[in-house]
Amino acid sequence: MSMNDPYEVSSSGETTSMNDSRRLATSIRDLTKEYVLKSETVRALRGVSFDVPEGDYVAIMGPSGSGKSTLLNLLGCLDKPTNGSLYLGEDDIAEMTDDELAEIRSTRIGFVFQSYNLIQQLSVVENIQVPLYYQGRLGSGEKRRAMELAERVGLGDRLDHRPAQLSGGQQQRVAIARSLVNDPFFVLADEPTGNLDSATTDEILQIFDALNDEGRTIILVTHEDDVADRAKRIVRLKDGMLHTDEQVSEERRVAARLAQRQAVEEMLARE
Ligand SMILES: Nc1ncnc2c1ncn2[C@@H]1O[C@H](COP(=O)(O)OP(=O)(O)O)[C@@H](O)[C@H]1O
Numbered sequence: 001m002s003m004n005d006p007y008e009v010s011s012s013g014e015t016t017s018m019n020d021s022r023r024l025a026t027s028i029r030d031l032t033k034e035y036v037l038k039s040e041t042v043r044a045l046r047g048v049s050f051d052v053p054e055g056d057y058v059a060i061m062g063p064s065g066s067g068k069s070t071l072l073n074l075l076g077c078l079d080k081p082t083n084g085s086l087y088l089g090e091d092d093i094a095e096m097t098d099d100e101l102a103e104i105r106s107t108r109i110g111f112v113f114q115s116y117n118l119i120q121q122l123s124v125v126e127n128i129q130v131p132l133y134y135q136g137r138l139g140s141g142e143k144r145r146a147m148e149l150a151e152r153v154g155l156g157d158r159l160d161h162r163p164a165q166l167s168g169g170q171q172q173r174v175a176i177a178r179s180l181v182n183d184p185f186f187v188l189a190d191e192p193t194g195n196l197d198s199a200t201t202d203e204i205l206q207i208f209d210a211l212n213d214e215g216r217t218i219i220l221v222t223h224e225d226d227v228a229d230r231a232k233r234i235v236r237l238k239d240g241m242l243h244t245d246e247q248v249s250e251e252r253r254v255a256a257r258l259a260q261r262q263a264v265e266e267m268l269a270r271e
């Protein structure tokens with residue numbers, strides 16, 4: 001089983017997408033997730049199918065309870081589907097043992113959460129290295145990589161700060177750097193700007209734009225239209241099913257960026 005080489009989309013296979021030469025970061029088919037409670041069974045996902053080519057930037061939207069977090073947790077190998085298939089590259093997650101899932105989670109997936117989830121006792125550089133601790137990779141090369149990533153997200157002058165000494169936006173940048181330390185397959189972000197003001201939201205989205213421009217696949221959940229409009233594609237869920245799946249035109253993406261920049265300038269002018 002190859003862990004690193006995502007499969008090429010074949011023109012004969014069922015995963016054929018619009019552009020056959022692009023590899024798929026993930027492919028899901030008829031995915032269902034049921035939570036069995038004492039009194040009832042919650043059908044959180046009721047058969048969702050779609051492909052995400054490498055380099056895509058997908059915003060997942062939908063009302064509260066529509067299954068967004070459930071889907072992200074399955075993509076992130078935090079949980080197993082009830083039925084259906086979920087491929088990361090050529091590996092079928094649905095067939096994996098818990099140990100294999102844990103391995104994939106710690107080596108191939110970057111997570112960014114609304115509440116940052118940093119470890120308060122650790123410095124910026126140490127927080128960025130956390131995913132590597134789990135693999136026992138702690139050499140000087142790893143530390144250098146963490147420092148480069150801190151620099152990359154604009155925190156080169158905050159390497160030894162602790163989370164409490166940073167603003168929300170800075171903490172989220174640490175989380176983004178941490179999500180990249182394993183050179184992950186894709187970055188999953190659950191409402192990454194949900195706690196941030198418009199200026200900081202724009203800063204964080206600029207980092208995502210730059211990462212995606214370099215080819216990084218990004219899948220994020222958001223409630224906000226102006227955040228979703230900056231992605232390349234918007235997938236909407238409703239009642240645990242795929243409701244719509246639309247490409248975002250370049251004009252709309254540019255307009256969203258301009259509108260956000262303008263909102264930031266107006267906010268700064270008021271201060
Ligand atoms: N761990 C769980 N146990 C039981 N029900 C759950 C669990 N997680 C989510 N659900 C239920 O599954 C449905 C989808 O939830 P979720 O994926 O969190 O939606 P969203 O993120 O779109 O708000 C909801 O009805 C929710 O109550």
Ligand SMILES: [Mg+2]
Nearest residue numbers: 065068069070
């Ligand atoms: Mg949610």
